[in-house]
Amino acid sequence: MTVEELIAAVRPVDQEALQRARDRHAGLAKPPGSLGRLEHLGARLAAMSGQCPPPVPSAPVVVVAAADHGVHAEGVSDWPQEVTAAMVATVAAGGAAVNAIARTVGARVVVADVGTLRLGPVPDGVRDERVRSGTRDLAVEPAMTLDECRTAILAGAQVAAELIDGGADLLVTGEVGIGNTTASAALIAAYTGADPADVTGKGANLDHGRTAHKVGVVRTALARHAAAPDHGALGTLASLGGLEHAALAGVMLAGAAARVPVLVDGVVAGAAALAAVALCPEAAGYLVAGHTSAEPGGHTLPDRLGEPALLDLSLRLGEGTGALLAVPLVQAAARVLAEMATLADVTKNA
Numbered sequence: 001m002t003v004e005e006l007i008a009a010v011r012p013v014d015q016e017a018l019q020r021a022r023d024r025h026a027g028l029a030k031p032p033g034s035l036g037r038l039e040h041l042g043a044r045l046a047a048m049s050g051q052c053p054p055p056v057p058s059a060p061v062v063v064v065a066a067a068d069h070g071v072h073a074e075g076v077s078d079w080p081q082e083v084t085a086a087m088v089a090t091v092a093a094g095g096a097a098v099n100a101i102a103r104t105v106g107a108r109v110v111v112a113d114v115g116t117l118r119l120g121p122v123p124d125g126v127r128d129e130r131v132r133s134g135t136r137d138l139a140v141e142p143a144m145t146l147d148e149c150r151t152a153i154l155a156g157a158q159v160a161a162e163l164i165d166g167g168a169d170l171l172v173t174g175e176v177g178i179g180n181t182t183a184s185a186a187l188i189a190a191y192t193g194a195d196p197a198d199v200t201g202k203g204a205n206l207d208h209g210r211t212a213h214k215v216g217v218v219r220t221a222l223a224r225h226a227a228a229p230d231h232g233a234l235g236t237l238a239s240l241g242g243l244e245h246a247a248l249a250g251v252m253l254a255g256a257a258a259r260v261p262v263l264v265d266g267v268v269a270g271a272a273a274l275a276a277v278a279l280c281p282e283a284a285g286y287l288v289a290g291h292t293s294a295e296p297g298g299h300t301l302p303d304r305l306g307e308p309a310l311l312d313l314s315l316r317l318g319e320g321t322g323a324l325l326a327v328p329l330v331q332a333a334a335r336v337l338a339e340m341a342t343l344a345d346v347t348k349n350a
């Protein structure tokens, strides 16, 4: 499969099913509209699946894509790059925040190494989807070639397609990658036109005084990118993104192609979602912003989707943590449409 074929496989969401869900909501045993945004979410799930009521997701899976970043050389993170591979091992061993929260909501965790810096083999329990050892320094040159970017997108799409074949009915996006909030800020600025100062934050606790330096690195990257030949949405992702951004864009496109909802995590997954939607606008119909990251760019995906994220708990960890916490909301939104009595039933009981 090529990236173009993956994109072509995404069909628009079903507007008729959306309307049927709205009509159904109006007749359920509650004052119409009283379930607020849960009603909107349920209608969107109907539109995604093409069915009303939509299926109630029972097998959520979080895909944690991990990679390293050449831009780390610019001094944009307080953490050594070895932390990426170390956290991948921690996720595989079940000891990361994503594992604790996944156990809480009954989700499976799949961790894929798409390009960490590592000398030894990929540990047991980690999917080896490595495209290269980290990206190049995006402030100096394109982070990935177009081919590397395509390979990473298709790796994510392949993981997602296998999971869906195995029964996954709700995808959640997570990631780990020291330095990736710099790449995320660059992607967000490039795709939305935002000023880097407005979408660049402290990431994993970068010392306050160095955030201004980080903004400067993002500005340099954007200027370099603007002066280079334009290769469209894919070129922007390759030039400014990370391998995990590309892989997560692939997860989102594969979910959309299979009409499976995708719950998107924080600012990093949100930047990947902007890439997915730039590549394939119809994919937006299958994405739900799980939470608003406390990073300054955290509102970007909700803004792009035109609706607030489901949760705002001031999280800024990544890994899929915030989106996983929203899994029960997605399940409840579908269950309400599937299981509630109607107002007519209530009147019968009066």
Ligand SMILES: O=C(O)c1ccc[n+]([C@@H]2O[C@H](COP(=O)([O-])O)[C@@H](O)[C@H]2O)c1
Residues within 6 Å of the ligand: 076, 077, 078, 079, 175, 176, 177, 178, 179, 180, 181, 182, 202, 203, 204, 205, 206, 265, 266, 267, 268, 269, 293, 294, 295, 315, 316, 317, 318, 319
């Ligand atoms: O996704 C988010 O909202 C988010 C916000 C801040 C930090 N992170 C995580 O922190 C790491 C990147 O931070 P940094 O400072 O090294 O760019 C990376 O592993 C992300 O998963 C993630």
Ligand SMILES: Cc1cc2nc[nH]c2cc1C
Residues within 6 Å of the ligand: 079, 083, 087, 175, 176, 177, 204, 317, 318, 319
């Ligand atoms: C410890 C640690 C855990 C993480 N999980 C996601 N990003 C992370 C960054 C750090 C530094």
